[in-house]
Amino acid sequence: MATIAPFQAGLRASRRRRLARFRAAVPSTFWVGAVTLLLFLLIALTANLWAPYGYADIAGVPIQNPGWSHLLGTDLLGRDVFSRVMLGTAPVVLLSLGSTAVSTLVGALLGVVLALRRGVADALAMRAFEVLISIPFLILGLVLIAAVGVANGGGSWLLVAVVVLIYLPRTTQVVRSAALGLVESDFVAVARARGESRRSIVVRELLPNLSGVALVEFGVRAGYAPILISSLAFLGFGAQPPSPQWGVMISENRSTFASGNVWAVLGPSIALALLVTAINFVTDGVARYLDRSTVRVP
């Protein structure tokens, strides 16, 4: 015990130093974004416990202004806008983060393995991904959902599959090109000479060195995923009514926006903008700390 204590103290000190360095590197917007994002997660996970009305409940007269009984008024069918925005948080936030996480994890692993192996499999995979990237991503998403059937379009798994199919080729390209530089480096050569297995080289040598690339990639893609999912819903190819997903809400109430149905459109729009901004703030902070660019090819 006594012999380990100084070592642990050293670890703790180095962790504290790293935290201090992180605090110095990230702008204040990072913390604003982080707190907002946590709030969104909290709402996503608990909204169905405390939302005043259900998402399909007719709660009052249609198109009411905000007031004490309806914090954001009611929509064109008389449903409570506040409740719907809160209940719509879960699908948007969880689908965005979840599908981006899947595509980042798979893409990072694939990118590293392809960079390490090169050869025919690598060439074929990269060509295939280039073809997928060469179809405008929104159109690719629409066509995929259409192929499966618009009626099944609201299914969460289909949306996850669409987002993964759009993001995976792009993430794999980014990680692979970062890994290509590492594969040639000395520490990989040493690991090979030591007789480490390929799996060990991927998991213990390459992936830890690429976690920064993957993290920023995750942030950039996650920041766009809510817009992508809402756009699909808005066009009628994502979640279907009476889902409270924000894109559906905006699309349903848009036609009566001009005749006073303001909050049923602004509510979900503001929520979407806050979520995207929060994710972008956090990503920006992390990217600055890691000294990486957040510019991406669409």
Place this chain on the structure above:
Amino acid sequence: MNLWRMVATRIALGIVTLLLVSAVIYLVVGVLPGDIAVEVLGRNSTAQARHLFDLRLHLNEPLWDRYAQWLGGFVRGHFGESITTGSPVRALVMPALGASARLSAYALVLYVPITLTMALIGAVWSGRGPDSVTSTLTLIGLSLPDFVIGTILIVMFAVVVHWFPAIAGTGAQGFWATLRAITLPAATLAAVMSAYSARMLRSSLIEVLQSQFIRTATLKGTSRWRVIFRHALPNAIVPTLNVTALNLTYLIGGVVVVEVVFSYPGLGQLLVNSIAIRDIPVVEAATLIASGIYIAANVFSDVVAVLVTPRLRYARPAR
């Protein structure tokens, strides 16, 4: 010489990619939906009607032959016939393509002055009042999806003040009336595109404004605006050119959403409607054309990147 070879290689690669894309589109759109005859004619249709339907669309032939015929027809400018109306796909797609092209061109015309003004205000008054206004505006542009920006513009400029119509599609006669009708959708696209490039140009302008040669120019008595326009701007614009090329590729997807918001009869609207009624030949043609333009825009942006950064002419860009 080296440069032209590189450009030629890039274009050739683009054509190969387009061929592969056409195969993917044909497979996904034409094969995955299962029995199209049942989908279109309904479950209660007779076997004979379905057989005739299959014959008309050549669905009884092998996939490879169908693909070859479709592609061959496409190259010769014959896109097949619409399932629902029976009219040639070409007659549906070409006017829509023209409409989308007009909208996109107008959006690009608006994009340049918006980007320049926002970036200049942000850089010249950096850290002060005007900068925080433009920074907030560009941040909103970055975080709001295009369909929300479009809806807000409709309410502001078509409902509150009646400057522009809310629906862009119908019956505007003459050049100026058409221009007025598509101002709001074009402004929506321009707003999304310039949000990003204005931030980019602002930060590179600020960087350039701090350099020695700007100090020299200021100290020798050059006027402030001449320093900015003649000395700083040309040196700050290169990264923005690259972003502009990327924006071109955004435009092709963005146009789909914005056309639906403003009921504008362009290629995006046609695609969305055709998907909804499962008009496969129209979907195939519209998707392939959009992908072709997208690939062309990507080739163009790569070539622009090589032209403005001589460094790239010698080293192969990292893939």
